[in-house]
Amino acid sequence: MTDTAIAGDIDVSGGPNAAAEELKRRVEDTVLEWRDRLVATSHDLHAHPELAFEEHRSAALVADLLRDAGFAVEVGVWGQDTALEAVYGSGELTVVVCAEYDALPGIGHACGHNIIATAGAGAAIALSRVADELGIRVKLLGTPAEEKGAGKAHMLEAGAWEDATVSLMVHPGPGIVVPTAGSTSQSRDRFRVEFTGRASHAAAAPSVGINAGDAATVMQVAVGLLRQHLPDTVRVSAVTLSGGDVSNIIPATAVVEAEVRSFDLAETAELKKKVLACVDGAATATGCNYAVTPVDPIYEPLVQHPFLADRFDAALGHRGRVMTPRDGGVLGGGSTDMGNVSQALPSIHPLIGVMGSTAAPHTAAFAADAISPGADDAIVDGAYALAAAIVDLATDDEARAEVLGRQRTRAPGATRRPAYV
Structure with a gap:
């Protein structure tokens, strides 16, 4: 892209970098202008x-926030009642910003999705103000059910990213700034096991019963013993959802929800086989039958686009955030359906620190921190860094050509990845 194509009335006497810096200044001004609305x-x-x-x-x-910013907005899209799409501009390079807004049972926004949604909205609004100069089309996707349900996986299958060149979002965490490039997340396979036995009176005829609750217990014990022999980089967890109603009836059914995680999809599949061997052993030991069904689509590992990751991190530096080297180069122990998106097209899913917070996500303490002053600053800094990374991408000839080339050579339907495999 030529200087004149990106610049409009921007002074580019200092060269392409000067144009990019001026556009990033405008992006930052827009985010600050919208700060109060985003925080509210x-x-x-x-x-x-x-x-x-x-x-x-x-x-x-x-949706109301994006409409007020001049976007064309539709709610109830891509097969999901609570998904939204907001579009601005008509450039050749389509930037999809993701906004999550689902909460956790019992502890509300303990993963900070309120920050994700508003940082994403702030980035989209800021980019809309420079869209013509950059030759971009901005699309915000509100993606439901990240915590449970893999909304992005269902939306991918429906075609929500078929027109996308790149996609990005930002996720909050405790108050630390860590590099994005080279980081990843764990794949996750979550499934449900239903054991079926035979009910009977627990005192009058216990020998007639087949105790499905016992099968659930044996499975949990077997999985616990299995953990000793697993690598430190994998995770197995399980919770018994039901295992009987009253003590004087031997339960005929029991349900256990389990999940396995690894940074490698093939390893995740092998790990699941080991857990299912525990399930089979529990059924054999108690005389129960069992059935296994998926709870969610598989969450795939993240692939961070190097250029976008580097430029996002640099933008955080501009906002005064000092980078701390990351141990092990991974996002420790987490999974996200943004991984599925990143497997389909160039993407980033960086972390933004809630300064002053030391709480782990998915705790009541982090839920409280998600509306702290540090959380409000994370919205602004995250929105700016996402938008600035796109400014750098759109004004860098080589980087722009790379992502557009990938989009042009992508087979039709390539992003429509099956939700369940």
């Missing part, structure tokens, strides 16, 4: 948490 929306989302696929109020709130 974040706090509103936090005060009204909604669970996976139930985020009707949250989706409407984010």
Whole structure:
């Protein structure tokens, strides 16, 4: 792309970099101009948490924000009632910014999705103000059910990213700034095991019963013993959802939900086989039958686009955030359906620190921190860094050509990855 193509009325006397810096200054000004509205929306989302696929109020709130910024907005898209799409501009390079807004049962926004949604909205709004100069089309996707349900996997299959050149979002964490490039996340396979036995009176005829609750217990013990022999980089967890109603009836059914995680998809599949061997052993030991069904689509590992990752991190430096080297080069122990998107097209899913927070995500303490002053700053810094990374991408001839080339050579339907495999 030529200087004149990106610059419009921007002074480019200092060369292409000067044009990019001026556009980033405008992006930053826009984010700061919208700060109060973004923070108010974040706090509103936090005060009204909604669970996976139930985020009707949250989706409407984010939709109103984008409409007020001049986007064409539609709620209830790509097969999901609580998904939204907001579009601005008509350039050749389509940037898809993801906004999550689902909460966790019992502890609300303990993963900070209120921050994710509003940082994403802030980035999209900022980019819309320079879209013509950059030759980009900005599309914000509100993606439901990240915590449980893999909303992005379903939306991918429906075609939500078929027009996308790149996709990005930002995720909050405790107050530390870590490099994005080279980081990843764990794949995750979550499934449900239902054991079936035979009910009987626990005192009058216990020998007639086949105790499905015992099968669930044996499975949990076997999985616990298995952990000793697993690598430190994998995770197995399970919870018994039901295992009987009253003590004087031998339970005929029991349900266990389990998940396995690894940074490698093939290793995740092998790990699942080991857990299913525990299931089979539990059924054999107790005389039960069992059935295994998927709970969610598989969450795939993240692939961070190097250029976007580097430019995002540099933008955080501009906002005064000092980078701390990451141990092991991975996002420790987490999984996200953004991994599925990153397997389909160039993407980033960096972390933004909630300064002052030392709490682990998915705790009540982090839920409280998600509306702290550090959380409000994370919205602004995250929005700016996402938008600045796109400015750098769109104004760098080589980087722009690389992502557009990948889009042009992508086979039709290539992003429509099956949700369940």
